[in-house]
Amino acid sequence: DEQLVQSETVVKQPGESLTISCEGSGNTFATSWIAWVRQKPGKGREWMGVIYVGDSDTKYSPSFQGQVTMSADKTISTAYLHWTSLQASDTGVYYCARLKEMSSPLDSWGQGSLVLVSS
Amino acid sequence: EIVMTQSPATLTVSPGQSVTLSCRASQSVSLDLAWYQQKPGQAPRLLMYGSSTRAAGVPARFVARGSGTDFSLTIRTVESADFAVYFCQHYNNWPPYTFGQGTKLEV
Numbered sequence: 001d002e003q004l005v006q007s008e009t010v011v012k013q014p015g016e017s018l019t020i021s022c023e024g025s026g027n028t029f030a031t032s033w034i035a036w037v038r039q040k041p042g043k044g045r046e047w048m049g050v051i052y053v054g055d056s057d058t059k060y061s062p063s064f065q066g067q068v069t070m071s072a073d074k075t076i077s078t079a080y081l082h083w084t085s086l087q088a089s090d091t092g093v094y095y096c097a098r099l100k101e102m103s104s105p106l107d108s109w110g111q112g113s114l115v116l117v118s119s
Numbered sequence: 120e121i122v123m124t125q126s127p128a129t130l131t132v133s134p135g136q137s138v139t140l141s142c143r144a145s146q147s148v149s150l151d152l153a154w155y156q157q158k159p160g161q162a163p164r165l166l167m168y169g170s171s172t173r174a175a176g177v178p179a180r181f182v183a184r185g186s187g188t189d190f191s192l193t194i195r196t197v198e199s200a201d202f203a204v205y206f207c208q209h210y211n212n213w214p215p216y217t218f219g220q221g222t223k224l225e226v
Contacts, residue, residue, distance in 0.1 A: 001175075037218075045206065045218040061215035062120075095162065103210050105153035107174070109162040 002026035002098050004110035011116045012086050019082040020113045022096030030054055030074040033099040035106060036081050040092040050099065051079060059102075086117045121145050123207055125219035132224065136197055140222045142190040142207035151211035154183055154192050157221075158203045166205070167192065194224075202226055 003025040012018055022034060036048040049060040051070040058070050072079040079096055094113045097106035122145040132138050142152065150170040157163040165174045167183040170190060180195040194201055206221040 035216075044220040045208075047215045047217060049215075059213065063215075097163075099210075102213070103151060105165055105168040105174075105208070105210060106155070106163070107165050107168075109164070111162050 002028050002032065002108045004096055004098060004108055006094075006096060006110035006113045009114040009116070011118065013119055014085075014087055014117055016086050016117075017082070017084050018086055018115065019080050020094060020115065022079045022081075022110050024077040024079075024098070028100075029077040029098075033102055034070075034072065034079040035097045035099060036068075036070060037095045037097060037106075038092050039095070039112075040089075043092075045095075048081075048094075050102070053077075053079060086115075088117050088119075090115060091117045120215065121148060121209055121212060121217055123209060123217050123219035125205075125207060125222050127222060128220070129223045129225060131226070132197055133226065134197055134199055137193065137195045138197060138224065140192045140194075140205055140224075142185075142192070142219050144188045144190075144209055146212075147187045148209035148211035150186050151209055152185065152190050153208050153210065155206050155208065156201075156203045157206070163206075197224070199226075 005023050007021045033050045035050045038046045048064040051058045053072040069082040096110040098108040124143045126141045152170045154167040155163040171183045182193045204221045207219040210216045
């Protein structure tokens with residue numbers, strides 16, 4: 001099984017940039033799709049987008065297109081989620097999760113990265 | 120966007136009872152439906168996929184069924200380890216794949 005380890009809790013101010021990471025420890029990371037899922041406080045889960053680690057093909061959910069940037073480096077088995085200018089509304093827990101292929105369930109999840117944006 | 124609606128939001132049961140959780144899609148997702156379990160402070164865990172297939176290591180007391188728009192997850196003889204939030208997710212029609220709001224199973 002692919003184990004996913006995410007970067008730790010971070011506190012940022014509005015307007016700052018941020019990149020969080022998701023590192024895989026199995027031998028399938030380079031041929032996996034990695035999804036990013038947001039959960040805002042007291043709310044449900046939202047699918048932000050997916051990236052194929054092998055060639056960095058990305059697919060964004062319409063609500064998140066232009067708001068974040070997904071990237072991946074297969075040589076170090078790591079996927080990234082980047083914001084150029086955070087807003088308070090970006091506060092939430094962000095999970096990475098693995099899909100074996102595009103139309104498949106999320107079979108491994110990271111532990112979540114809490115992002116707190118506050119002035 | 121396909122909307123996934125779960126009911127009830129909270130389910131209160133005693134260990135030993137059986138419970139059924141519901142997940143409804145706003146349009147057909149065929150059999151492309153997964154269920155997840157999440158305990159406080161933990162990452163979600165895949166329980167079921169393909170509507171009714173148990174993921175590796177999932178006990179047989181978890182039974183899921185359904186197709187199209189109506190799905191259910193039954194936990195036969197609830198154990199203390201089963202108290203958690205359960206949420207469904209379709210992976211049929213991108214973009215995007217969407218999640219249900221979750222059902223909290225509590226004592």
